[in-house]
Amino acid sequence: MPEGPEIRLAADKVARVLEGKQIIDAKFGLPRLQGREADFIGAKVNALETRGKALLTHFDNGLTIYSHNQLYGRWYVVKRDAHPKTNRSLRLALHTQKHSALLYSASDISIWDQFELDMHPFLARIGPDILNPELTWHDISVRLYSQKFRRRSVASLYLAQDFLAGIGNYLRSEILFDACVHPAARPSDLSRKQLNSLGRSTLKISLRSYETAGLTNPPRRVAALKQQGLRRGEYRHAVFGRANKPCYGCGTSIQKDSFAGRRLYWCQICQAS
Numbered sequence: 001m002p003e004g005p006e007i008r009l010a011a012d013k014v015a016r017v018l019e020g021k022q023i024i025d026a027k028f029g030l031p032r033l034q035g036r037e038a039d040f041i042g043a044k045v046n047a048l049e050t051r052g053k054a055l056l057t058h059f060d061n062g063l064t065i066y067s068h069n070q071l072y073g074r075w076y077v078v079k080r081d082a083h084p085k086t087n088r089s090l091r092l093a094l095h096t097q098k099h100s101a102l103l104y105s106a107s108d109i110s111i112w113d114q115f116e117l118d119m120h121p122f123l124a125r126i127g128p129d130i131l132n133p134e135l136t137w138h139d140i141s142v143r144l145y146s147q148k149f150r151r152r153s154v155a156s157l158y159l160a161q162d163f164l165a166g167i168g169n170y171l172r173s174e175i176l177f178d179a180c181v182h183p184a185a186r187p188s189d190l191s192r193k194q195l196n197s198l199g200r201s202t203l204k205i206s207l208r209s210y211e212t213a214g215l216t217n218p219p220r221r222v223a224a225l226k227q228q229g230l231r232r233g234e235y236r237h238a239v240f241g242r243a244n245k246p247c248y249g250c251g252t253s254i255q256k257d258s259f260a261g262r263r264l265y266w267c268q269i270c271q272a273s
């Protein structure tokens, strides 16, 4: 299941051909949206925004197309009117003069007036997006300690989209390890220093994964592991997927356990509290 960084990378691909461009032709595949094409022809795409796993395509006519890929949706970017090889069903096509951005298989697509977007049931429910450039580490530590979240374990918070949107299973393990926080700890148990450190690690690891297309290990460690001839799957993460391998911090075997119903990897020594 893709997490925030992967969703944002897919959005970047679409943004490169749509942002600032005029829509020459459009097509909706879902019957309930057919007939709305005329609203978009001639409009310019202002920006593509991601909020958690939702993609928002904002137009200069005051409308936004909301799409959520769930498990199956997939964007293709091709030269204008080229057809990608796929048996999937086309749900949305946006054509500029030179390119076509095509969304296949997704069924959660809707059209919104921009001023009503916050009333969308999914968007109203989720927390700030981890890749939102305005989000600071301090915002995250304040949010951790807020009345609403401070009594839940960090292992469950770091899967909860109403806490932060875009975090998923590998980021959860990697962030908690980077911040040296025990998965069962609750924010109310943590010191101010630990809360700040968790806020910083949350931003740092999410951003690193986005910038490197999925690596959460620090660049220097990645370089050293590559030099030893390791493959991507082996140098990608510090703890995730590394059960029984030695911890990079202390050498203890990495532990694999189930927290909040999903597998979590951690070091009992480095994340003692």
Ligand SMILES: [Zn+2]
Residues within 6 Å of the ligand: 247, 248, 249, 250, 251, 252, 267, 268, 269, 270, 271
């Ligand atoms: Zn360790």
